[in-house]
Amino acid sequence: MTSAGFVIVSILTLNIWGLPGKLTLLKKERIQGICNELKRASANPEGWDAVMLQEVWLKEDRKTLARCGYRESVDLNANLKLVDSGLMFLSKHRLKNARRLTYPRIPIAPGVAEEGEALVRKSANSVEMNHPEAGTIVLANTHLVSYYAEGEEDKYQSTRRSQFRKFAQWIKKLAAEKPLIIGGDWNFGPQNQELWSEKTRLFSDFIVSKESEKETTLSSDNSFQEEDQDRVDHVFASNHFESVDGRLAMHDPIEAQGKLVNLSDHFGWTETFSLPRR
Numbered sequence: 479m480t481s482a483g484f485v486i487v488s489i490l491t492l493n494i495w496g497l498p499g500k501l502t503l504l505k506k507e508r509i510q511g512i513c514n515e516l517k518r519a520s521a522n523p524e525g526w527d528a529v530m531l532q533e534v535w536l537k538e539d540r541k542t543l544a545r546c547g548y549r550e551s552v553d554l555n556a557n558l559k560l561v562d563s564g565l566m567f568l569s570k571h572r573l574k575n576a577r578r579l580t581y582p583r584i585p586i587a588p589g590v591a592e593e594g595e596a597l598v599r600k601s602a603n604s605v606e607m608n609h610p611e612a613g614t615i616v617l618a619n620t621h622l623v624s625y626y627a628e629g630e631e632d633k634y635q636s637t638r639r640s641q642f643r644k645f646a647q648w649i650k651k652l653a654a655e656k657p658l659i660i661g662g663d664w665n666f667g668p669q670n671q672e673l674w675s676e677k678t679r680l681f682s683d684f685i686v687s688k689e690s691e692k693e694t695t696l697s698s699d700n701s702f703q704e705e706d707q708d709r710v711d712h713v714f715a716s717n718h719f720e721s722v723d724g725r726l727a728m729h730d731p732i733e734a735q736g737k738l739v740n741l742s743d744h745f746g747w748t749e750t751f752s753l754p755r756r
Contacts, residue, residue, distance in 0.1 A: 483754065483755050484752040484753065484754060484755060485609065485611040485612040485752065485753045485754070485755050485756075486524075486722065486750060486751070486752055487527050487609065487612065487615065487659075487719070487750070487751050487752075487753055488524070488525070488526045488527050488748060488749070488750040488751075489526060489527065489528050489529070489530065489617070489659055489661060489713050489748065489749055489750075489751075490519075490526040490528075490529045490530065490713075490727055490728070490746050490747070490748045491529075491530040491531075491532075491619070491661040491662055491663070491711050491712065491713050491746060491747050491748075492512070492529070492530075492531055492532070492711070492727070492728050492741075492742065492744065492746035492747075493531075493532040493533050493621070493663040493711060493742060493743075493744040494508070494509070494512060494531055494532070494533050494534055494539070494543075494741075494742050495508070495533055495702070495742040495743045495744065496509070496533045496534050496535045496536060496539050496564065497533065497535060498535060498536055498560065498561065503702070503739070504734045504735065504739055505539075507732065507734035507735070507739075508732070508734070508739070508740075508741050508742060509539055509542055509543070510542075511732040511734075511741045512543070512546075512728065512741050512742070513542060513543060513545075513546040514546075515728060515741070516529065516543070516546035516547055516548060516568065517546050517547040518547075519547070520546070520547030520548045520549075520568075520570060521547060525570075526570075526748065527569065527570050527571065527607070527609070528567060528568065528569040528570070528571070528607055528617055528659075529548065529567070529568040529569070530565075530566075530567060530617065530619035530661045530662055530713075531543065531565065531566040531567075531568070531619075532564055532565060532619070532621040532662055532663045533564045533621065533663075534553065534564050534565070534566045535560075535561040535562075535564045535598070536560075536561070537555070537557060540553050540555065540566055543566065543568065544566075544568070546568070548568035548569060548570060549569065549570055549571070549572075550567075550568065550569040550570075550571065550572060550573040551566065551567065551568050551569075551573075552566070552567040552569075552573050552576045552603070552605050553565065553566040553567070553603075554576055554578040554601075554603050556599075559599075561597060561598045562598065562599050562601075563578070563580070563598070563599055563600065563601035563603065563621070564598065564621060565601060565602075565603045565619050565620070565621060565662075566619075567603065567605050567617060567619060569605075569607055569617075571607050571608055571609050571610065572607070572608040573605045573606065573607055573608075574605065574606050574608065575604075575605065575606045576603065576604070576605045577603070577604045577605075577652060578601055578602070578603050578604075579601060579602040579603075579604075579644065579645065579648045579649075580599050580600075580601045581599075581600045581601060581602075581623075581640075581641045581644060582640075583599070584600075584623065584634075584637060595623055595624065595626075595634070600620075600621060600622065600623055600641065601620070601621075602618060602619065602620035602644075602645045602648065602649065602662075603618070603619050603620070604616060604617060604618040604619075604649060604652055604653075605617050606656075611755050611756060612657070612753045612754075612755065612756055613657075613756040614656055614657070615656070615657045615658070615659060615753075616649075616652070616653040616656045616657065616658045616659070617658075617659050617660075617661075618645075618649040618652075618653075618658065618659070618660045618661070618662075619660075619661055619662045620641075620645050620660075620662040620663075620664070621662055621663045621664075621665075622638045622641045622642060622645075622662075622663070622664050622665045622666070623637050623638050623641060623665065624665050625665055625666075635672070635673070638664075638665060638666060638673065639672075639673055639676060642664065642666075642673065642676055642677070642680070643676065643680065646680035646681065650680075653716075657715075657716055657718035657719065657753060658715070658716040658718075659713065659714070659715045659716070659719075659749075659751070660681070660684070660712075660713070660714050660715075661711075661712055661713035661714065661747075661749075662711070662712065663710055663711050663744070664677075664710055664711075664712055665710050666708065666710060667694075667708035667709040667710050667712070668691065668708065668709070669708040670708060681714060683716070683717045684714040684715060684716055684717070685714065685715050685716075685717065685719060685720070685721050685751075686712070686713070686714050686715070686721060686724060686749060687721045687722070687723055687724030687725075687749060687750075688721075688724075689723070689724040689725060690709070690712075690724045690747070690749070693709055693725070693726055693747075694706050694707060694708060694709045695709050695710060695711040695726065695744050695745045695746070695747050696708065696709070696710060696743075696744060696745075697729075697745055699729070700729075700740045700743060700744075700745060701731060701738065701739045701740045702739070702740060702742070702743035703743060709747070710744075711744055711745075711746070711747045712747065713747060713748070713749035714749075715749070715751045718753060719751035719752065719753050720751060720752045720753075721749070721750075721751060722750040722751055722752050723749070723750040724747070724748070724749045724750070725747075725748055726745045726746065726747060726748075727745070727746035727747060727748040728741050728742070728745060728746035729745040729746070
């Protein structure tokens with residue numbers, strides 16, 4: 479979409495809660511609901527230009543979501559593994575030069591059966607989106623290690639910090655001077671001041687809407703959440719862009735098996751930016 483010499487670019491990030499088997503609830507119905515939303519957005523000229531997804535663990539779900547209206551899809555998951563990075567891109571525009579950063583494997587420890595962190599390969603993916611009006615825009619999507627507390631202690635805080643630092647170093651080198659949009663489920667937000675200061679330091683000139691400070695994507699309004707938590711789902715852009723808008727997305731419930739449920743245990747987050755027309 480263009481306006482007075484500027485291009486409008488809109489990005490969605492969503493953790494779909496795509497765990498296999500009995501580890502999730504109503505996944506088939508939720509995936510179909512997400513697909514329906516993606517079809518509407520892909521057909522709308524003002525719909526999301528690109529979508530970053532996390533926890534698309536299963537091959538069957540990646541195949542389904544790749545057929546939900548968007549022209550391009552990229553996932554760098556290892557098809558021989560039951561679960562891998564769970565990351566996926568969808569785009570209205572051509573995608574090329576996909577890259578993957580795989581974080582060091584987390585040692586198997588007590589509680590892994592419940593947590594599952596050592597069973598997956600937490601990663602970061604990047605692609606170049608060839609926007610017809612703006613040129614090349616680099617997109618980066620990551621899902622950092624989740625929060626599992628032992629009392630008041632976040633036992634993966636140092637691991638998450640290490641992953642985030644590797645992500646920042648990797649994507650800034652890869653993107654170089656190109657316009658860059660980063661996002662995903664970082665499993666931390668402004669309430670985690672220690673890690674938020676890392677974000678401020680490593681991406682000091684990146685922009686986001688003021689609205690993002692007021693919302694949480696882990697909300698008690700969600701049928702799968704009991705209380706409000708930090709906003710862990712993010713979309714930031716390099717200083718090539720200007721902020722236009724930011725808001726919650728994918729938050730309306732659907733009817734499944736006779737009850738109203740949300741599409742995921744996360745709400746999605748969308749950011750809209752402007753960029754000078756090429």
